[in-house]
Amino acid sequence: MSLTLTRTPQAPSAAPPAARRTRPRFLRHVLLSGVGVVMMYPLLWMISSSVKPSDSVFTDESLWPAVFDFGNYARGWTALSEPFEVYLVNSLIIVTLSIVGNLLSCSLAAYAFARLRFTGRRLFFAMMLGTMMLPGHVLVVPQYVMFDRLGWLNTYYPLLVPHFLATNGFYIFLMVQFMRSLPQELDDAARIDGCGPFRTFWKVVMPLCLPAFATTAIFTFISVWNEFFSPLLYLTDPQLYTVPLAVRQFMDSEGQSRWGEMFAMSFVSLAPVIGFFIAGQKYLVRGIATTGLR
Secondary structure, three states: OEEEEEOOOOOOOOHHHHHHHHHHHHHHHHHHHHHHHHHHHHHHHHHHOOOOHHHHHHOOOOOOOOOOOOOHHHHHHHOOOHHHHHHHHHHHHHHHHHHHHHHHHHHHHHHHHHHOOOOOOOHHHHHHHHHHHHHHHHHHHHHHHHHHHOOOOOOHHHHHHHHHHOOOHHHHHHHHHHHHOOOOOOHHHHOOOOOOOHHHHHHHHHHHHHHHHHHHHHHHHHHOOOOHHHHHHHHOOOOHHOOHHHOOOEEOOOEOOOOHHHHHHHHHHHHHHHHHHHHHHHHHHHHHHHHOOO
16 A cells, blocks of 8 residues: 655745845835935035135035145134134024023923913913914014114124023923923922922922923024024124124125135034034934923
């Protein structure tokens, strides 16, 4: 008696689950890398132009210069009426005080809206949100007239004082959303221990709001450091100029510009922004991710 064994044909095995997950991830990384290169191209072009001779900035289209001219940095540093370090220090002073002002004033206003109960709170909060929809240019003339009558023209007061008066509704709204996510029981426990509103804010709420504070500080740094219109409007003394006004001086009224030196100093002025952003990136992501939680 003989037995005949037959093998049934098997279907081809499917790709393992790990391989199926790897393919979309790889394609996603390739797509994001391509988008990143496109977004980085203006920065790479500026860096390349900063080491090109001025007469070849717009004729040499390659990112790798045919002729390197690193002297643009040395010449640009001393090309203006003041050394470029003067403008860096001016911008640093304004940015530092603006960050301090926004953190103090906006956090106190946000604490009042988010944690305190008082008559008209909802109305005032709605009015504060309404200021975010008001175009800033409609306030230019009234503010200029007011600062002129106060004798603040050609000083840093018009650039600094508004930051200490909680005039930016976006930062207030950002901190309000973050503070509302904190348990109300923390305030109740502090009140039982004898803490008043200011002590509760200083001892309990503020230490827990570091991500929101870091987000506000980063946004303030970037916006104030790159601000061009307000310093141009209020400052007339070149010794008080900020970095954007200093970079603008490399272009004269006749259209003859020292492009290589201008791009070199533009890259120098961009370095603090990149460094500050990298240092606070972790807190920035955490602050944005948590401000929408209720």
